[in-house]
Amino acid sequence: MFKALQITQPETGYRCDLTELDESSLPEGDVTVQVAWSTINYKDGLAITGRSPVVRKFPMVPGIDFAGTVTDSQHPRFKPGDRVVLNGWGVGETHPGGLAQKARVKGDWLVALPAGFSERDAMAIGTAGYTAMLCVQALQDHWAARGVAAGSGEVLVTGAGGGVGSVAIALLAALGHTVVASTGRPAEADYLRSLGAADVIDRATLSAPGKPLQKERWIGVVDSVGSHTLANACASSRYGGAVAACGLAQGMDLPASVAPFILRGVTLYGIDSVMAPMARREAAWAALDRLIDRPKLAAMTRAINLAEAIQAGHDILAGQVRGRLVVDVNA
Structure with missing residues (x-):
């Protein structure tokens, strides 16, 4: 039993x-x-x-x-x-x-x-953290193809206080990127900064209906929220930017226009962790072993x-x- x-x-x-x-x-x-x-x-x-x-x-x-x-x-x-x-x-x-x-x-x-992880460490990362790594790898591949260097612009992480968001912040900061965390819990600002966020913004700035094309800000986005948040993230991405979408905490809908994609060349990457092929899984776990800060993971x-x-x-x-x-x- x-x-x-x-x-x-x-x-x-x-x-x-x-x-x-x-x-x-x-x-x-x-x-x-x-x-x-x-x-x-x-x-x-x-x-x-x-x-x-x-x-x-x-x-x-x-x-x-x-x-x-x-x-x-x-x-x-x-x-x-x-x-x-x-x-x-x-x-x-x-x-x-x-x-x-x-x-x-x-x-x-x-x-x-990986030998560097205990079973507890592996689940501290879990599917949320493994998904965050798949998002970060999609952005890295996108930036590498376009010669975008770490630190050359801000990267937005939505749903920052959750599992995907927390790990994504730590990973992106470890890679040298300037991370902006979006959260609906202002009291978590110090926690998010301890993970590596350079700035923390209120999710309300992204969660309401917005213009189809907005001021350019993000070179990349990790989004676990969906709905208006994802639409606004796309609309405020810089020319040639990339958005990795992996969640639906706000909703499954995408009330967006084609404007960011056809006028700024923004790329929207859909991130599936459930059926990802084995080579991609093994690469993600190997990268997590190299990049994840163990004290930050514990925190x-x-x-x-x-x-x-x-x-x-x-x-x-x-x-x-x-x-x-x-x-x-x-x-």
């Missing part, structure tokens, strides 16, 4: 409970993992609360990522004792996920954990236990979570 969160949909309504499951309940897969740590991402909040139809099969163990140790493997790349990390692939949505003490998955979904992280993860799912949707929440599934 092992502890797990489990989402059910009985006649009385949608539920997420802490329970015990038998190993016979584990799904098909060629690698079994003793999970050490998981985390709470925005999508986990949607799954735990049922606010969005993230879960498409019931019952379901939520948790879109985990880190742990292989206990059994029929996959050629992994053997018992290997430390691994998983992000996405529908885990926690259509395949039982990481908010449990055990998981069984396809070995093709796993990335070998943005708080640990909770498995039982507390249910309330944390509600808290993250309410905007009450700063940085990263890691879940000790064995506590």
Whole structure:
């Protein structure tokens, strides 16, 4: 038996409970993992609360990522004792996920954990931080193709107090960029500056409907918010700038015009972390190992236990979570 969160949909309504499951309940897969740590991402909040139809099969163990140790493997790349990390692939949505003490998955979904990371570190980064790295890599590739040097302009990070935003700030600052953080929580300004933000602005300056073309400011943007915020970020990007979009905290809509794209040559990159190919995943984790500042990572992280993860799912949707929440599934 092992502890797990489990989402059910009985006649009385949608539920997420802490329970015990038998190993016979584990799904098909060629690698079994003793999970050490998981985390709470925005999508986990949607799954735990049922606010969005993230879960498409019931019952379901939520948790879109985990880190742990292989206990059994029929996959050629992994053997018992290997430390691994998983992000996405529908885990926690259509395949039982990481908010449990055990998981069984396809070995093709796993990335070998870089030696420089503990399992806790890996989940302090989590899918939010891995997604932030994919965003930063898209911007880096864009800038490299155009000869844009670090420090040559401001880079905007929206939803800055969340998991994606916090890691993106730390990464961009480590690369020498001037980062402007957008947040709806003014009290977090000192925290955001401690991560590397040079300036902090109120999200209200971006979240309302705006002009289709605005004063040029950003050479790049990491956006986890969507809707009017993303539209305004595009509209205020500099000529040849780039915007990496990876989230929908404000909404799935994009009330924008083509003006920034056809008059300023702005590029909008869609960042998918769920089905990203293995080479891109491994490159992202290798870059995180090189770039992430461990003290900054620790400063943005708080640990909770498995039982507390249910309330944390509600808290993250309410905007009450700063940085990263890691879940000790064995506590």
